[in-house]
Amino acid sequence: MVAFSLPAPLLVGLGGAAGALLRHAVYETLAVEGYPAATLVVNVAGSFALAALAFAGVGGDAALLFGTGACGAFTTFSSFTVDVVGLVENERWRAAAFHAAGNLLGAGLAVALAWLVVG
Template sequence: MTGAVAPPAVLVAAGGALGAVLRWRVVAATPTTEYPAGTLVVNVVGSFVLAALTFAAADTDTMLLFGTGACGAFTTFASFSVDVVALVDADRPVAAAGHALGNLLGAGLAVALAWLLVA
């Protein structure tokens, strides 16, 4: 492992811990409403960060720590999916569709913005 700062599993674990704590803080700081805005925020921001790292051709250790670890734990497809189903279950299909589209379009636009800024 020439040039490696730490073993890959340690980098991913450290980044994962960072990302999980950051996600918790963002969701906790998001105003409590009937709309899961915290999930939307972490997914869009995480998509931008991961795309920026990718387009900047970050080295392997950086990608393991911040890409796989931090962004992997910060973003949350599972919470996004549960939020959509919960909104449907609460008889709020328009909010569910908006949340689904907001996450997908927001993440896609964040990646496009990173490409414009970094690539």
Template sequence: MTSLDPAHIVGTGGAIGALCRHFVSERVDADEFPIGTFTVNVAGSFVLGLLTFLSIDNQLALLLGTGACGSFTTFSSFSFETFRLWETGERLRATVNAFGNLAGAGIAIAVAWGVVQLLG
């Protein structure tokens, strides 16, 4: 098998993930609550969990895990949106956003593990 440059693999995956993130955000974002960021973080955690627990090939892990999931999910937007909600007095929404993203991502990873165990 031909070995490709890891930077090209990650970059290609990153482009795919960024386009998918843009698509999701356009469809589900709301002004009152950053549901788009929540959606991509939970979905991306599930996919990355699947990829990890399935022990995929290193090049595929770079493409889909590091590249696609890395650019699809977003810690920076999550942090900024949570801070912005808090700063504007939306303390409950900020708290729900913070705990929701963290709990949702953790649950998604646990579900991915369960799926792999069922397939296994």
């Protein structure tokens, strides 16, 4: 059996492409008028996935492909920030607070759930 390994940047890039495509699919599926629900979903789900990989002890090439690449591109801190600022600028204070708390608490709870399930 011949073993080979792809260069790290290629692994991250391939995983990133898959994660970005999956995030786009979520955004297309979960379009909610007036609320950025898809951002909340990808950040919570991505936090669970990355934590599950970490707690399962995934390392090396698999961590680069799935953790850094796929989970890194699937989740989005920048969109989360822009969403919150946009809601504040539109004086939608409750929605902004819910979105900020939902992303932060949801991600934390997702990590805790991954620890219970995998750890």
